[in-house]
Amino acid sequence: MSNIILEIKDGSFYYSKEKFIFDHINFELGEGEIMAVMGKNGIGKTTLLKCIIGLLQWTDGYSAINGKIIDFKSLNQVGYVPQAHKTSFSYTVFEMILFGKIGHNSYFANPKTQDYEEVEKVLVRMGISELRNKPCNELSGGQLQLVFIARALVNSPKLLILDEPESHLDFRNQLRLMKIIKEYVSEYKISCIINTHYPNYAILFADKCLLLGDDYYQVGEITEILNEKSISEYFSVISKKIVASYKEKDFTAFVFIDEVSDLTV
Amino acid sequence: MLKSGKHSEKSVILSLIGLLLCVCIFSMMLGKYSIQLGDILTVFKNRVFNSYNEELKVVDHIIINIRLPRVILAGIVGAGLSISGSSLQGTFQNSLVSPDILGVCSGAGLGAALGILFFDNNIVVITVLPFLFGILSIILVFFLSGSKKKSDNMTLVLSGIIVSSIFNALTSLVKYVADTKDKLPTITFWLMGSFSNTTYREILISALPIFIGLLGLLMFRWKLNLLSLGDEDAYTLGVNPKQTRWLIILFSTLITAACVAVSGIVGWVGLVIPHICRKIIGNNHDKLLFISCLVGAIFMIVVDTIARNIVTSEIPIGILTALIGAPFFAIIYRRSRGGE
Numbered sequence: 001m002s003n004i005i006l007e008i009k010d011g012s013f014y015y016s017k018e019k020f021i022f023d024h025i026n027f028e029l030g031e032g033e034i035m036a037v038m039g040k041n042g043i044g045k046t047t048l049l050k051c052i053i054g055l056l057q058w059t060d061g062y063s064a065i066n067g068k069i070i071d072f073k074s075l076n077q078v079g080y081v082p083q084a085h086k087t088s089f090s091y092t093v094f095e096m097i098l099f100g101k102i103g104h105n106s107y108f109a110n111p112k113t114q115d116y117e118e119v120e121k122v123l124v125r126m127g128i129s130e131l132r133n134k135p136c137n138e139l140s141g142g143q144l145q146l147v148f149i150a151r152a153l154v155n156s157p158k159l160l161i162l163d164e165p166e167s168h169l170d171f172r173n174q175l176r177l178m179k180i181i182k183e184y185v186s187e188y189k190i191s192c193i194i195n196t197h198y199p200n201y202a203i204l205f206a207d208k209c210l211l212l213g214d215d216y217y218q219v220g221e222i223t224e225i226l227n228e229k230s231i232s233e234y235f236s237v238i239s240k241k242i243v244a245s246y247k248e249k250d251f252t253a254f255v256f257i258d259e260v261s262d263l264t265v
Numbered sequence: 266m267l268k269s270g271k272h273s274e275k276s277v278i279l280s281l282i283g284l285l286l287c288v289c290i291f292s293m294m295l296g297k298y299s300i301q302l303g304d305i306l307t308v309f310k311n312r313v314f315n316s317y318n319e320e321l322k323v324v325d326h327i328i329i330n331i332r333l334p335r336v337i338l339a340g341i342v343g344a345g346l347s348i349s350g351s352s353l354q355g356t357f358q359n360s361l362v363s364p365d366i367l368g369v370c371s372g373a374g375l376g377a378a379l380g381i382l383f384f385d386n387n388i389v390v391i392t393v394l395p396f397l398f399g400i401l402s403i404i405l406v407f408f409l410s411g412s413k414k415k416s417d418n419m420t421l422v423l424s425g426i427i428v429s430s431i432f433n434a435l436t437s438l439v440k441y442v443a444d445t446k447d448k449l450p451t452i453t454f455w456l457m458g459s460f461s462n463t464t465y466r467e468i469l470i471s472a473l474p475i476f477i478g479l480l481g482l483l484m485f486r487w488k489l490n491l492l493s494l495g496d497e498d499a500y501t502l503g504v505n506p507k508q509t510r511w512l513i514i515l516f517s518t519l520i521t522a523a524c525v526a527v528s529g530i531v532g533w534v535g536l537v538i539p540h541i542c543r544k545i546i547g548n549n550h551d552k553l554l555f556i557s558c559l560v561g562a563i564f565m566i567v568v569d570t571i572a573r574n575i576v577t578s579e580i581p582i583g584i585l586t587a588l589i590g591a592p593f594f595a596i597i598y599r600r601s602r603g604g605e
Contacts, residue, residue, distance in 0.1 A: 055497060055500055055501065072500075072503075072505060075500075075503055080501035082497060082501070088360070088493060089358070089493050092547070095549050099490055100502060102487045102491055103502040103503020104503045105487070109487075110487070151502075
């Protein structure tokens, strides 16, 4: 088993005691592993990510990175990619990515030459060099998403967390994005959590899966726990699993057929 | 590309510094007693080399004791209000924010009104009291906004509005009870802002808080960029939003309160100058703060020169900053919209 990077122990969170959002969630994530977090709208996927990085406080339990509880200081090992959003003041793409380097510098420090070089590298890696001088607020949602990912990667994080990264992208760019993330995660041996609405991408790229339900959850190898039964259970959707072969490799996907009607329950 | 970008920033800064110097000299030439450029240079030369010229005795007095302190103070106040406007805009993620958003100016106004009412001859008290009341208003905002738990932007702005309106009402009360022949006009004129009768004492009083504030804000110039992305982004990128926001508010308040204490309430500068600078140099606060200082100083010196030259008696500067600033802003805004 590879080294553990992220550990969530007894993670619980609630706004009021009557209704837990999460109740004692436990999982571990190792080097080079990607975990997909899935569940219905409003089930608390983003809340979970926020709890993991301390943006919201766990009511009980903790999250630890490399054996140390995640606090504000250890956030420099975490790259968090929020959902693409415009900002009040428009910065250029280059500046926005450079900001990934600023937070953990001392107060008087200007960014160093090395910081600028790392921004250049990550621009190339993400394939957005030609956007470098464009104002972020003039980008499409998909381009902006790439910029935010670049901003998270520029700090060479140990843990990469993405909140619905594919939501603004067309499906070619979704594939491309997932490939970039997959390559990066295995090349730099980091861990990655992706919050996604697309089981078919999850099963293509993720190693593990966390399914969030109302007051239950399931975590494990994605090939084991993501199936017709769990999709019906967690998403109330009737689906059929299909397997397609391409260049002697099997690709699994789900076809979504209909909602589970209340009468059948 | 990066290099050429940096080059143009340098040339912008250099040309602004040049412009600032020209504006300073020009401002010292103009006035009821107009002075030639050569005489100004001779006066400074004499001062530097400690020589004496009987013919230029009057010119020397006007330049060194009247116009120079006034130009310096106008420059400092312009720079101070602009940088604190820029910083607060970044902090509150809104380019409509000006330095008086949290009630500093209203507080200072009340301080001045009280000072004039109770200590009318003591100029030091009339300068220090507005400063203290400006700081007091921020302390009130701090406690009203619940300090720790939920000090998000909206809570802060609302607390600012509450504090402002209380202080404004109290100022009205002071005006109402003030002697209409003597004290009421003084209070009213103070509130309109002016640099007349500036001496080096005002500069001395305001220099320390403004210097501390400037240094503090410049220190936070990169963190300010992150803060302007919103609290969650700031946090995940390694900037504690609440703590940083309060520090920036504190430094801005030091500056604004000190400026208002020596010049009265000069509106509009802290809103319009940052806006113009954002158009010139972009939103990166790393450069924006420096540029805001320079442009603010230039603008204030120009307006003050107009204020004391356009008619025989001086026009309060608060009126002029709005009258000149607003159309100027409208033109810039239209231009940049057309250019997009």
